[in-house]
Amino acid sequence: MRELKNFVAVDWRAGKDKIFFFFKDSNTYSRFDIGDNRVPDGYPTQIGHDSWHDFHAYAKNVRFGFTTTSLAEEDTFSADQDFLWLFYIDGITPMVCKYNQDTDKVISTRPVIDTVWHPILPYFYRIVAGTWWQASDSPAALFRFLLNDGNSFYFDWDVSLQRPVNLDFKKDRTPKVTVEPIDNSTWPGLEPYKDRIITAVQNDRTFADSYYYIFLTNNEYITYNIVQNRVEYGPYQVSEKTWPGLLHG
Numbered sequence: 001m002r003e004l005k006n007f008v009a010v011d012w013r014a015g016k017d018k019i020f021f022f023f024k025d026s027n028t029y030s031r032f033d034i035g036d037n038r039v040p041d042g043y044p045t046q047i048g049h050d051s052w053h054d055f056h057a058y059a060k061n062v063r064f065g066f067t068t069t070s071l072a073e074e075d076t077f078s079a080d081q082d083f084l085w086l087f088y089i090d091g092i093t094p095m096v097c098k099y100n101q102d103t104d105k106v107i108s109t110r111p112v113i114d115t116v117w118h119p120i121l122p123y124f125y126r127i128v129a130g131t132w133w134q135a136s137d138s139p140a141a142l143f144r145f146l147l148n149d150g151n152s153f154y155f156d157w158d159v160s161l162q163r164p165v166n167l168d169f170k171k172d173r174t175p176k177v178t179v180e181p182i183d184n185s186t187w188p189g190l191e192p193y194k195d196r197i198i199t200a201v202q203n204d205r206t207f208a209d210s211y212y213y214i215f216l217t218n219n220e221y222i223t224y225n226i227v228q229n230r231v232e233y234g235p236y237q238v239s240e241k242t243w244p245g246l247l248h249g
Contacts, residue, residue, distance in 0.1 A: 002246075002248065004215060007021055007023045008064060008065065009213070010084060010086065011202045012101055013069055014102050021044075021246065023249075029043070029047050029051070029059070030044045030045075039244065039248065043249075047059045053099070053105045055099060055109075062088045063127065064145075067101065068083050081100070082100075090109075094113070095111055095112060098110075120145065120177070123147060123153060126148050127146070128146050130146070131202045133154070141156065142157070151181050152179070152181075153179040153180065155177050189230055190222065190224065193214070193235065196220075200224075202226070209225050209228060210227060215238070216235055219238045220237055222234035
Protein backbone atom coordinates (compact mmCIF):
# COMPACT_ATOMS: atom_id res chain seq x y z
CA MET A 1 0.00 0.00 0.00
CA ARG A 2 1.31 3.42 -0.97
CA GLU A 3 2.26 5.85 1.77
CA LEU A 4 1.06 9.29 0.74
CA LYS A 5 3.74 11.78 1.65
CA ASN A 6 5.63 13.82 -0.99
CA PHE A 7 2.74 14.56 -3.35
CA VAL A 8 0.65 17.44 -4.71
CA ALA A 9 -3.05 17.35 -5.65
CA VAL A 10 -4.66 19.72 -8.19
CA ASP A 11 -8.20 20.10 -9.52
CA TRP A 12 -9.23 19.83 -13.18
CA ARG A 13 -12.53 21.31 -14.38
CA ALA A 14 -12.49 20.95 -18.17
CA GLY A 15 -14.83 18.19 -19.26
CA LYS A 16 -15.62 15.76 -16.47
CA ASP A 17 -14.18 16.97 -13.16
CA LYS A 18 -11.02 15.23 -12.05
CA ILE A 19 -8.26 15.43 -9.47
CA PHE A 20 -4.66 14.85 -10.46
CA PHE A 21 -2.05 13.64 -7.98
CA PHE A 22 1.65 14.26 -8.65
CA PHE A 23 3.90 11.79 -6.79
CA LYS A 24 7.18 13.65 -6.84
CA ASP A 25 9.52 10.95 -5.54
CA SER A 26 8.70 8.66 -8.48
CA ASN A 27 7.81 11.35 -11.05
CA THR A 28 4.46 9.64 -11.63
CA TYR A 29 0.85 10.79 -11.44
CA SER A 30 -2.65 9.43 -10.93
CA ARG A 31 -6.02 10.67 -12.16
CA PHE A 32 -9.06 10.46 -9.90
CA ASP A 33 -12.33 10.70 -11.82
CA ILE A 34 -14.81 12.40 -9.51
CA GLY A 35 -17.94 11.21 -11.32
CA ASP A 36 -16.80 7.58 -11.24
CA ASN A 37 -15.29 8.01 -7.76
CA ARG A 38 -12.17 6.06 -8.61
CA VAL A 39 -8.72 6.06 -10.20
CA PRO A 40 -8.98 4.30 -13.59
CA ASP A 41 -6.84 1.27 -14.38
CA GLY A 42 -3.31 2.04 -15.51
CA TYR A 43 -2.41 4.57 -12.85
CA PRO A 44 -0.07 5.70 -11.47
CA THR A 45 1.86 6.28 -14.67
CA GLN A 46 5.00 8.12 -15.66
CA ILE A 47 4.87 11.86 -16.26
CA GLY A 48 5.92 12.75 -19.80
CA HIS A 49 5.33 15.20 -22.64
CA ASP A 50 2.45 13.10 -23.94
CA SER A 51 0.59 13.52 -20.64
CA TRP A 52 1.65 16.95 -19.35
CA HIS A 53 2.95 18.76 -22.43
CA ASP A 54 5.84 21.14 -21.72
CA PHE A 55 5.22 21.08 -17.97
CA HIS A 56 6.49 17.50 -17.69
CA ALA A 57 10.08 18.70 -17.24
CA TYR A 58 9.13 20.62 -14.09
CA ALA A 59 6.60 18.27 -12.52
CA LYS A 60 9.09 16.86 -9.98
CA ASN A 61 9.42 20.37 -8.55
CA VAL A 62 5.72 21.29 -8.33
CA ARG A 63 4.71 22.65 -4.93
CA PHE A 64 0.97 23.44 -5.29
CA GLY A 65 -1.62 24.26 -7.90
CA PHE A 66 -5.29 25.02 -8.58
CA THR A 67 -7.78 25.80 -11.33
CA THR A 68 -9.63 28.97 -12.28
CA THR A 69 -12.52 29.24 -14.74
CA SER A 70 -13.32 32.31 -16.87
CA LEU A 71 -10.65 34.26 -15.01
CA ALA A 72 -7.76 35.53 -17.12
CA GLU A 73 -4.52 37.13 -16.05
CA GLU A 74 -4.62 40.39 -17.98
CA ASP A 75 -7.70 41.95 -16.38
CA THR A 76 -10.17 40.23 -18.67
CA PHE A 77 -12.70 37.48 -18.14
CA SER A 78 -12.72 34.79 -20.79
CA ALA A 79 -15.89 32.73 -20.91
CA ASP A 80 -15.61 29.16 -19.75
CA GLN A 81 -11.84 28.79 -20.07
CA ASP A 82 -10.26 26.52 -17.49
CA PHE A 83 -6.69 27.34 -16.49
CA LEU A 84 -4.56 25.23 -14.18
CA TRP A 85 -1.91 27.23 -12.34
CA LEU A 86 1.04 25.04 -11.36
CA PHE A 87 3.58 26.61 -9.01
CA TYR A 88 7.07 25.12 -8.96
CA ILE A 89 10.76 25.83 -8.48
CA ASP A 90 13.23 26.12 -11.35
CA GLY A 91 16.67 26.18 -9.75
CA ILE A 92 16.12 28.82 -7.08
CA THR A 93 13.38 30.73 -8.92
CA PRO A 94 9.69 30.41 -7.96
CA MET A 95 7.78 29.85 -11.19
CA VAL A 96 4.18 29.42 -12.33
CA CYS A 97 2.95 27.44 -15.30
CA LYS A 98 -0.34 28.54 -16.86
CA TYR A 99 -1.88 25.38 -18.32
CA ASN A 100 -4.89 25.45 -20.64
CA GLN A 101 -7.11 22.53 -19.66
CA ASP A 102 -9.29 22.92 -22.76
CA THR A 103 -6.37 22.42 -25.17
CA ASP A 104 -4.30 20.31 -22.73
CA LYS A 105 -1.23 22.46 -23.40
CA VAL A 106 1.05 24.87 -21.58
CA ILE A 107 0.30 28.53 -22.30
CA SER A 108 3.28 29.99 -20.46
CA THR A 109 5.92 29.42 -17.79
CA ARG A 110 7.02 32.59 -16.02
CA PRO A 111 8.74 33.67 -12.82
CA VAL A 112 6.11 34.36 -10.18
CA ILE A 113 7.52 37.83 -9.64
CA ASP A 114 6.46 38.81 -13.18
CA THR A 115 2.85 37.71 -12.80
CA VAL A 116 -0.32 38.66 -10.96
CA TRP A 117 0.70 36.11 -8.31
CA HIS A 118 3.74 38.09 -7.13
CA PRO A 119 2.15 39.02 -3.75
CA ILE A 120 2.45 35.38 -2.62
CA LEU A 121 6.25 35.38 -2.98
CA PRO A 122 7.08 36.16 0.69
CA TYR A 123 5.22 32.97 1.64
CA PHE A 124 6.05 30.80 -1.37
CA TYR A 125 8.30 28.23 0.32
CA ARG A 126 5.83 27.77 3.17
CA ILE A 127 2.74 27.20 1.01
CA VAL A 128 1.47 23.62 0.98
CA ALA A 129 -1.86 24.27 -0.77
CA GLY A 130 -4.00 26.98 -2.33
CA THR A 131 -7.37 27.21 -4.01
CA TRP A 132 -9.81 29.57 -5.66
CA TRP A 133 -12.27 30.27 -2.84
CA GLN A 134 -15.78 30.66 -4.27
CA ALA A 135 -18.48 31.39 -1.72
CA SER A 136 -21.52 33.66 -1.84
CA ASP A 137 -19.99 36.20 0.55
CA SER A 138 -16.49 36.16 -0.99
CA PRO A 139 -14.96 38.41 -3.65
CA ALA A 140 -15.06 36.96 -7.15
CA ALA A 141 -11.32 36.31 -7.20
CA LEU A 142 -10.41 35.31 -3.66
CA PHE A 143 -7.69 32.72 -3.11
CA ARG A 144 -6.80 31.05 0.18
CA PHE A 145 -3.49 29.39 0.95
CA LEU A 146 -2.42 26.98 3.71
CA LEU A 147 1.11 27.25 5.09
CA ASN A 148 3.30 24.66 6.79
CA ASP A 149 3.80 26.75 9.95
CA GLY A 150 0.23 26.78 11.29
CA ASN A 151 -0.77 29.92 9.41
CA SER A 152 -2.70 30.74 6.25
CA PHE A 153 -3.34 33.78 4.10
CA TYR A 154 -5.80 34.97 1.53
CA PHE A 155 -5.19 36.98 -1.60
CA ASP A 156 -7.90 39.16 -3.13
CA TRP A 157 -7.13 39.22 -6.83
CA ASP A 158 -10.01 41.66 -7.41
CA VAL A 159 -8.08 44.38 -5.62
CA SER A 160 -4.89 43.57 -7.51
CA LEU A 161 -6.60 43.88 -10.88
CA GLN A 162 -7.52 47.53 -10.44
CA ARG A 163 -5.17 48.88 -13.09
CA PRO A 164 -5.12 49.54 -16.87
CA VAL A 165 -4.39 46.57 -19.10
CA ASN A 166 -0.75 45.72 -19.96
CA LEU A 167 0.92 47.92 -17.35
CA ASP A 168 3.74 46.49 -15.29
CA PHE A 169 2.48 43.92 -12.77
CA LYS A 170 4.90 44.84 -10.02
CA LYS A 171 4.49 48.62 -10.06
CA ASP A 172 0.82 49.19 -10.81
CA ARG A 173 -0.96 46.78 -8.48
CA THR A 174 -2.15 47.25 -4.95
CA PRO A 175 -2.42 43.67 -3.72
CA LYS A 176 -4.34 42.70 -0.67
CA VAL A 177 -2.76 39.81 1.21
CA THR A 178 -4.00 38.98 4.70
CA VAL A 179 -2.16 36.50 6.93
CA GLU A 180 -4.07 34.71 9.68
CA PRO A 181 -3.47 31.74 11.99
CA ILE A 182 -5.25 28.47 11.34
CA ASP A 183 -7.62 28.44 14.28
CA ASN A 184 -11.27 27.94 15.09
CA SER A 185 -12.26 31.39 13.85
CA THR A 186 -10.50 31.25 10.46
CA TRP A 187 -10.62 27.51 9.63
CA PRO A 188 -13.19 26.03 12.04
CA GLY A 189 -12.29 22.45 12.92
CA LEU A 190 -8.89 22.40 11.19
CA GLU A 191 -6.64 23.71 13.97
CA PRO A 192 -5.81 20.29 15.53
CA TYR A 193 -4.38 19.16 12.18
CA LYS A 194 -2.63 22.35 11.03
CA ASP A 195 0.88 20.84 11.39
CA ARG A 196 0.02 17.68 9.42
CA ILE A 197 -1.13 19.16 6.10
CA ILE A 198 0.62 17.80 2.99
CA THR A 199 -1.59 19.09 0.16
CA ALA A 200 -5.22 20.00 -0.55
CA VAL A 201 -7.52 20.10 -3.54
CA GLN A 202 -10.99 21.40 -4.34
CA ASN A 203 -14.00 19.48 -5.63
CA ASP A 204 -16.09 22.18 -7.29
CA ARG A 205 -19.48 20.48 -6.98
CA THR A 206 -22.11 21.94 -9.32
CA PHE A 207 -25.28 21.34 -7.31
CA ALA A 208 -23.89 21.27 -3.77
CA ASP A 209 -21.36 23.02 -1.54
CA SER A 210 -17.81 22.76 -2.86
CA TYR A 211 -15.46 20.59 -0.83
CA TYR A 212 -11.77 21.07 -0.09
CA TYR A 213 -10.00 17.77 0.51
CA ILE A 214 -7.09 18.36 2.88
CA PHE A 215 -4.60 15.48 2.95
CA LEU A 216 -2.71 14.84 6.16
CA THR A 217 0.21 12.71 7.27
CA ASN A 218 -0.50 9.07 8.16
CA ASN A 219 -2.67 8.61 5.05
CA GLU A 220 -5.58 10.62 6.42
CA TYR A 221 -7.71 13.38 4.95
CA ILE A 222 -10.29 15.94 6.02
CA THR A 223 -13.22 17.21 3.97
CA TYR A 224 -13.67 20.96 4.38
CA ASN A 225 -16.89 22.71 3.29
CA ILE A 226 -15.89 25.87 1.41
CA VAL A 227 -19.28 27.58 1.37
CA GLN A 228 -19.95 26.94 5.05
CA ASN A 229 -16.29 27.47 5.97
CA ARG A 230 -15.96 24.53 8.36
CA VAL A 231 -14.75 20.95 8.52
CA GLU A 232 -17.49 18.74 7.09
CA TYR A 233 -16.03 15.45 8.33
CA GLY A 234 -12.79 13.67 9.13
CA PRO A 235 -10.08 12.90 9.52
CA TYR A 236 -10.76 9.64 7.70
CA GLN A 237 -8.30 7.09 6.44
CA VAL A 238 -7.41 7.11 2.73
CA SER A 239 -8.39 3.62 1.61
CA GLU A 240 -9.93 1.63 -1.22
CA LYS A 241 -13.30 2.61 0.19
CA THR A 242 -12.72 6.36 0.43
CA TRP A 243 -10.33 6.95 -2.51
CA PRO A 244 -10.49 3.80 -4.69
CA GLY A 245 -7.26 3.24 -6.60
CA LEU A 246 -5.27 6.12 -5.12
CA LEU A 247 -3.00 3.88 -3.05
CA HIS A 248 -2.06 1.66 -5.98
CA GLY A 249 1.52 1.61 -7.13
